[in-house]
Amino acid sequence: MSSPFLVIERDGAVLTVRLNRPETRNALTEPGQMEEIVSLCQLVRRDRTIKALVLTGVGSAFCAGGNVKDMRERGGIFAGTPYEVRDSYRDTIQRIPLALYELDVPIIAAVNGPAIGAGLDLACMCDIRIASDKALFAESFVKVGIVPGDGGAWLLPRVIGLPRASLMAFTGDMIDAAKALEYGLVAEIVPADQLVAHAQALAQRIAGNASHALRLTKRLLREGQHMRLDSLLELSAAYQALAHHTDDHLEAVNAFLDKRAPDFKDR
Numbered sequence: 001m002s003s004p005f006l007v008i009e010r011d012g013a014v015l016t017v018r019l020n021r022p023e024t025r026n027a028l029t030e031p032g033q034m035e036e037i038v039s040l041c042q043l044v045r046r047d048r049t050i051k052a053l054v055l056t057g058v059g060s061a062f063c064a065g066g067n068v069k070d071m072r073e074r075g076g077i078f079a080g081t082p083y084e085v086r087d088s089y090r091d092t093i094q095r096i097p098l099a100l101y102e103l104d105v106p107i108i109a110a111v112n113g114p115a116i117g118a119g120l121d122l123a124c125m126c127d128i129r130i131a132s133d134k135a136l137f138a139e140s141f142v143k144v145g146i147v148p149g150d151g152g153a154w155l156l157p158r159v160i161g162l163p164r165a166s167l168m169a170f171t172g173d174m175i176d177a178a179k180a181l182e183y184g185l186v187a188e189i190v191p192a193d194q195l196v197a198h199a200q201a202l203a204q205r206i207a208g209n210a211s212h213a214l215r216l217t218k219r220l221l222r223e224g225q226h227m228r229l230d231s232l233l234e235l236s237a238a239y240q241a242l243a244h245h246t247d248d249h250l251e252a253v254n255a256f257l258d259k260r261a262p263d264f265k266d267r
Contacts, residue, residue, distance in 0.1 A: 005033040006040060007058065013051035013207040015044065016200060022059025028118050029067035029076040034092040041099035048266050051207035051214055053103075054199045055126060056110035062135065065117025068144060089149050093118065097151040101125040102222070104215035106206050110199035111135040112192065116174075121152035124159050127218065130202070131177040131186040132195045139165070143172035158225060160185050210248035211266045 007018040017040065019026035021033075028034070044050050057063055070076035077088045100107070100122075109115075109126035114136040121139075123129050139156055141148050148156075148169065157165040160183045168175070180186045190198045206214065216239045224232050243249055247267040255262035 005030075005036045008040070010050075011200065012204070013049060013211075014054065014200060014203040015050055015052075016054045016056070016196070016203075019055075019057045019063055022057075022061070024067055025059065025061035025064035025114065026057045026119070027064045027067040028093060028096075028122070029070045029078075031077060031088075031092045034096055038095050038099045041103050044103060044105050048211060050105055051209070051211050052203035053105055053107045054110055054196070054203050055107060055122075056112050056196055056199070059113070060134075061113040061119070062109070062111045062115040063119030063122050064114060065119045065140070071144065071146075093150045096122070097125050097155065101151075101155070104218050106203075106214060106218055108199045108203055108206075110195050111137075111186065112195055114138075114174075116140055117148075118150045118152070121148065121150050121155055124152070124155040127221075128202070129180075129186040130195065130199050131180055131189050132192040133177055133189055134192045135177045135180065135186075135189075136174050137168075137176075137180050137185060138172060138174040139168040140172040140174070142170065210246070210252055210262075210264050212246050212248060213243055213252075216243060 003020065005020055007020045009016050021027065044053060066078075067076060071078050074080075077092050078085060080088065106128070107126040109123040109129045111123055111129055111131045113132065113134055115123045116136070116138045117140045120137050123137075139148065139152055141152070147153070153169070156168065159165075160168075164183050175183070175185075177186065177189045181189055220232070220236055220239060223235060227235070248262075248264045251262050251264060
């Protein structure tokens with residue numbers, strides 16, 4: 001029996017999740033890998049005490065995307081007739097953006113190395129991306145004669161804008177961390193040996209806030225990407241009414257006025 005694809009550790013309200021297939025550069029090919037990611041999202045969704053998540057890779061890569069050897073051999077999720085491949089995508093890797101991108105808990109991608117193809121798209125499903133100085137990025141599907149099959153054509157333009165997303169998707173060329181920072185693909189660059197600790201520290205800062213406010217704020221940011229302003233204002237008013245009636249809101253206000261750290265109870 002193979003070891004889990006995800007190695008998960010918890011520090012208070014923060015989960016650190018590592019993709020753990022360094023021998024394949026954390027490629028996403030096996031259906032079981034996708035199932036682990038979806039199951040993780042279900043767990044986090046149910047556990048109200050989790051406030052932030054850090055996603056990174058074991059070894060030299062963040063995620064190398066699809067396994068090219070499986071593509072050549074028509075194995076893994078690439079096996080079968082065109083209709084079977086279509087259903088395989090829908091039943092496996094396409095479940096990841098629906099589960100991960102829609103998760104209400106803030107997610108930080110600590111991109112420790114190459115994030116290629118589906119690996120780049122996986123990083124784009126997260127809310128914040130921090131790059132190692134060794135990180136590389138490519139929307140490289142065209143280089144192997146396929147299209148972004150996991151939502152990259154929707155995700156990448158929303159992160160860096162359509163012109164730059166088009167440049168990356170049409171050429172398939174790789175960019176380094178400095179160019180990714182220029183593009184707005186990552187928020188900052190950190191030395192490789194400090195990356196995960198830096199991301200975890202940021203996650204702890206995020207987790208220091210009230211859980212209800214965090215989750216509702218993320219939902220507003222997500223919904224705001226495809227809603228009209230008047231519709232978003234209506235949703236914001238409803239969410240704000242909920243937030244004002246939480247115990248944690250009153251605790252945050254009292255702590256602010258008393259000049260002390262708040263003690264949130266997730267109520």
